[in-house]
Amino acid sequence: MIQRTKPWTLMLLLAGTVLQTVHCAGAATYQVGNTVLDFTLVARRAFTNNGVVMPAGSKVHLRDFEGKIVFLEWFAVWCPYCVAAAPQVESGIVSYYTSRGGNPFGVPVLHIAVNQEALASYQSQTDSFITQQGFNPVMNDYDTTTTNRVRFMFQSSGQPIFVVINGVTNSPTHKPWQLLVNHLGYGQTDFKQELANDRALIDAVQSQASPSRLSEARSNGASFELRVQTQPGRSYRVQGSTNLVDWPTLRSITATTNTFLFRDTNAPPSRFYRAVTP
Amino acid sequence: MSFLNVRKHHLFFSSLALSLLTQVSPGLASPSAPLEFQLPRWETGEKVKLSDFAGEMIVLDFFAYWCGPCRRASEEIEKGIGKYYAAKKGNAHGIAVRVLSINIEKDNPKLTAQFIKQTGAEYVLNDLDGALLAKLGGSATPFLVIIDGTHATIKAADFRIIYKNAGFEGTEKLRQIIDGIRPSKTAAIERATDAPTIHKGDASFEAMLASDVQITSTAFSYGQQKGGTEWKLRYAHNTIGADYAPFAQFDFLGFPERIKTDYNSGQASVRQKLKESLTLSVSGGDYAGFTDYRSLWLANYYKQQFANFFPGQYAKPDPQGFNASTGLRWEYLPTTGFAEADFLYSNDEIAPGYERDPNSNNLIRGREIFHTYAPTLKFENVLTPRIRALNEFQLTVTSGREPRYSYRGSANVALGERWTWRTQGGYTHEDPTLRAWFAATTLEYEITPQWLVNLSGLYYRDTGEIENSLLISTAAPGLQTSQGGIGLRYIGRWSSFSLSVSPVRANYEPVNIGTRPFTNLYKDRTWIAVQAAWALEF
Numbered sequence: 121m122i123q124r125t126k127p128w129t130l131m132l133l134l135a136g137t138v139l140q141t142v143h144c145a146g147a148a149t150y151q152v153g154n155t156v157l158d159f160t161l162v163a164r165r166a167f168t169n170n171g172v173v174m175p176a177g178s179k180v181h182l183r184d185f186e187g188k189i190v191f192l193e194w195f196a197v198w199c200p201y202c203v204a205a206a207p208q209v210e211s212g213i214v215s216y217y218t219s220r221g222g223n224p225f226g227v228p229v230l231h232i233a234v235n236q237e238a239l240a241s242y243q244s245q246t247d248s249f250i251t252q253q254g255f256n257p258v259m260n261d262y263d264t265t266t267t268n269r270v271r272f273m274f275q276s277s278g279q280p281i282f283v284v285i286n287g288v289t290n291s292p293t294h295k296p297w298q299l300l301v302n303h304l305g306y307g308q309t310d311f312k313q314e315l316a317n318d319r320a321l322i323d324a325v326q327s328q329a330s331p332s333r334l335s336e337a338r339s340n341g342a343s344f345e346l347r348v349q350t351q352p353g354r355s356y357r358v359q360g361s362t363n364l365v366d367w368p369t370l371r372s373i374t375a376t377t378n379t380f381l382f383r384d385t386n387a388p389p390s391r392f393y394r395a396v397t398p
Numbered sequence: 399m400s401f402l403n404v405r406k407h408h409l410f411f412s413s414l415a416l417s418l419l420t421q422v423s424p425g426l427a428s429p430s431a432p433l434e435f436q437l438p439r440w441e442t443g444e445k446v447k448l449s450d451f452a453g454e455m456i457v458l459d460f461f462a463y464w465c466g467p468c469r470r471a472s473e474e475i476e477k478g479i480g481k482y483y484a485a486k487k488g489n490a491h492g493i494a495v496r497v498l499s500i501n502i503e504k505d506n507p508k509l510t511a512q513f514i515k516q517t518g519a520e521y522v523l524n525d526l527d528g529a530l531l532a533k534l535g536g537s538a539t540p541f542l543v544i545i546d547g548t549h550a551t552i553k554a555a556d557f558r559i560i561y562k563n564a565g566f567e568g569t570e571k572l573r574q575i576i577d578g579i580r581p582s583k584t585a586a587i588e589r590a591t592d593a594p595t596i597h598k599g600d601a602s603f604e605a606m607l608a609s610d611v612q613i614t615s616t617a618f619s620y621g622q623q624k625g626g627t628e629w630k631l632r633y634a635h636n637t638i639g640a641d642y643a644p645f646a647q648f649d650f651l652g653f654p655e656r657i658k659t660d661y662n663s664g665q666a667s668v669r670q671k672l673k674e675s676l677t678l679s680v681s682g683g684d685y686a687g688f689t690d691y692r693s694l695w696l697a698n699y700y701k702q703q704f705a706n707f708f709p710g711q712y713a714k715p716d717p718q719g720f721n722a723s724t725g726l727r728w729e730y731l732p733t734t735g736f737a738e739a740d741f742l743y744s745n746d747e748i749a750p751g752y753e754r755d756p757n758s759n760n761l762i763r764g765r766e767i768f769h770t771y772a773p774t775l776k777f778e779n780v781l782t783p784r785i786r787a788l789n790e791f792q793l794t795v796t797s798g799r800e801p802r803y804s805y806r807g808s809a810n811v812a813l814g815e816r817w818t819w820r821t822q823g824g825y826t827h828e829d830p831t832l833r834a835w836f837a838a839t840t841l842e843y844e845i846t847p848q849w850l851v852n853l854s855g856l857y858y859r860d861t862g863e864i865e866n867s868l869l870i871s872t873a874a875p876g877l878q879t880s881q882g883g884i885g886l887r888y889i890g891r892w893s894s895f896s897l898s899v900s901p902v903r904a905n906y907e908p909v910n911i912g913t914r915p916f917t918n919l920y921k922d923r924t925w926i927a928v929q930a931a932w933a934l935e936f
Contacts, residue, residue: 200648
């Protein structure tokens with residue numbers, strides 16, 4: 121009897137899960153890897169973006185940050201975990217990338233603090249908190265309706281929320297507006313490790329590579345050598361072709377310096393060479 | 399064993415006398431005139447009357463320091479009768495036995511003092527002109543008289559001489575006579591109904607002091623006891639002061655603040671003897687205010703978080719509560735076995751917790767009213783004349799919680815003439831995760847019958863409260879407490895006094911993430927606990 125009951129229970133559980141999924145379908149949230157559609161937030165304070173001053177109260181689009189990696193942090197001043205997380209995000213993300221001038225591929229990382237508390241009674245404390253934390257830019261996730269909208273696209277409830285979106289539209293490694301991080305809460309896991317994971321994901325976003333120059337081509341005994349101009353951190357494939365149609369990869373490398381010496385030890389009498397990323 | 403305890407037991411134990419049949423002692427006739435005397439105490443001169451010992455068996459041991467046989471007699475009587483029956487809490491039928499050593503020699507008080515010291519005589523009276531000795535028909539020492547005071551009441555000083563002898567016939571013989579006396583039912587009832595009203599009052603002060611939290615409690619009680627009825631009223635005034643410090647790393651809205659509160663409580667209780675072996679007790683009480691620094695602290699947290707931001711939805715807390723209990727105490731084995739069943743109900747309106755509703759953004763208020771039902775079973779047993787044991791089982795059912803099961807046991811052991819060891823232990827269990835243990839011990843030394851000094855130690859440990867449903871849990875993490883202390887007690891005839899000082903170390907386990915905002919509440923502290931109490935009976 122007991123053995124018979126078990127599959128039943130399982131089936132009920134499955135049914136429950138299905139129902140829940142259906143129930144939530146109306147408020148489905150983005151998953152990591154998804155392409156995030158454009159959304160708007162409201163500038164809480166004036167800020168400058170690409171040399172353009174955005175006044176307080178203006179509508180700010182995600183698409184305004186093309187070319188950047190956007191790190192969004194939703195907070196509320198009364199939320200203890202938001203308060204605890206903010207200084208760690210400042211040192212682990214904001215200062216980290218400001219001091220390095222962006223990620224290893226020179227992509228700027230922009231931290232945007234997003235206030236979700238709309239109640240009038242909280243606004244002066246919220247301003248004090250923003251000043252204390254040095255948030256810039258700061259957005260509100262509400263307009264006149266005082267209802268949050270954007271944060272619910274990522275998490276159905278709770279705060280703080282940490283979202284990282286790739287705004288590099290011509291990246292060789294990532295889709296435009298690809299969601300890299302979608303993390304809720306603070307302290308359930310080691311937050312420092314969480315930020316280190318985020319950095320690893322941010323650091324993997326490559327900007328479009330400048331074309332590689334091949335030079336110093338020469339025969340060296342039985343082998344053929346050429347020098348590939350590289351950018352450290354990027355991956356390159358050196359390919360060869362005899363008919364300019366098929367380009368099998370001869371060697372894959374990740375560059376550590378500005379040049380790389382490629383030696384073809386099995387060179388046919390004649391062959392075209394090229395280097396591609398990644 | 400302390401005198402206070404003995405007296406306390408008498409309250410309970412005298413009742414047992416009543417349930418047994420009266421048996422008139424054979425042989426010796428009572429004197430025609432009511433027997434009575436009044437003699438001064440050897441050291442203090444305080445006047446003592448025979449009628450002070452109504453209801454007891456009295457052994458008169460007439461002596462003089464120069465009387466050789468008296469020395470051996472007094473020594474053996476002190477040990478074999480006085481201490482022997484004191485340890486047994488009375489004779490074979492529970493009647494208290496009192497040895498009065500009576501000095502008849504007025505010269506050379508120094509030598510008399512030496513005699514008293516050597517024989518260990520505890521209660522010495524002076525009959526320096528030998529008038530009482532003569533009245534009882536004695537002419538030489540040692541002279542021993544046993545008086546049956548079980549028939550005596552306040553109105554009728556019916557003391558009966560059941561034995562007198564010039565010379566000491568050994569303690570065995572005396573014990574046979576003493577153990578042959580059974581309580582007089584009628585006299586006991588008369589004593590109970592004619593009993594004078596005893597007034598009891600006490601005052602106590604307790605303080606728990608840490609660098610950032612100070613707690614005091616001052617209590618007064620007054621009660622009366624007459625026969626089988628006893629009532630008591632108690633009033634306590636408590637203060638709690640704390641330096642509230644928010645855990646800034648997690649709390650932007652909080653600010654340091656001095657918080658304090660008063661808490662008053664009153665309790666009334668009545669005990670009524672229903673039958674000789676059955677006592678009913680009823681008690682009720684009421685309080686208003688914060689009863690502990692933790693709830694005061696938490697209430698201040700919620701105030702700082704929400705009062706200014708939700709003026710319409712946040713309500714100033716007004717904690718208060720009342721309780722009612724009733725119990726039945728049954729003496730199932732005369733003088734040695736007691737069982738007690740109690741039932742307590744309490745209603746507590748606490749300072750509620752608050753949090754934001756993630757859907758509506760409104761403030762949600764946590765549970766405010768708690769009902770608690772707590773039945774208790776207690777067993778008190780005299781295992782040997784030197785060991786008393788108390789076992790207590792309690793079930794506590796509180797609104798919204800799993801039932802909590804508690805056991806506590808204690809034992810009092812008389813280690814020697816002057817040493818008493820009291821030890822206690824307990825265990826509490828609440829599903830799913832709460833476990834608590836404690837062990838406590840006290841060693842008391844009787845410097846003089848009036849002055850006692852004690853050393854005590856306590857160790858407590860629990861696994862932490864069960865997390866509540868709030869997003870930010872207020873549940874305390876696991877706690878370990880160690881306490882050591884020294885105390886002094888004075889036990890006089892009508893009043894007693896005690897004082898103790900003990901340092902307490904309380905160490906919490908690290909707060910988990912859900913409780914992190916309360917880091918400064920659940921931080922390790924060193925406390926000093928001070929207790930002083932004064933009790934008076936008249």
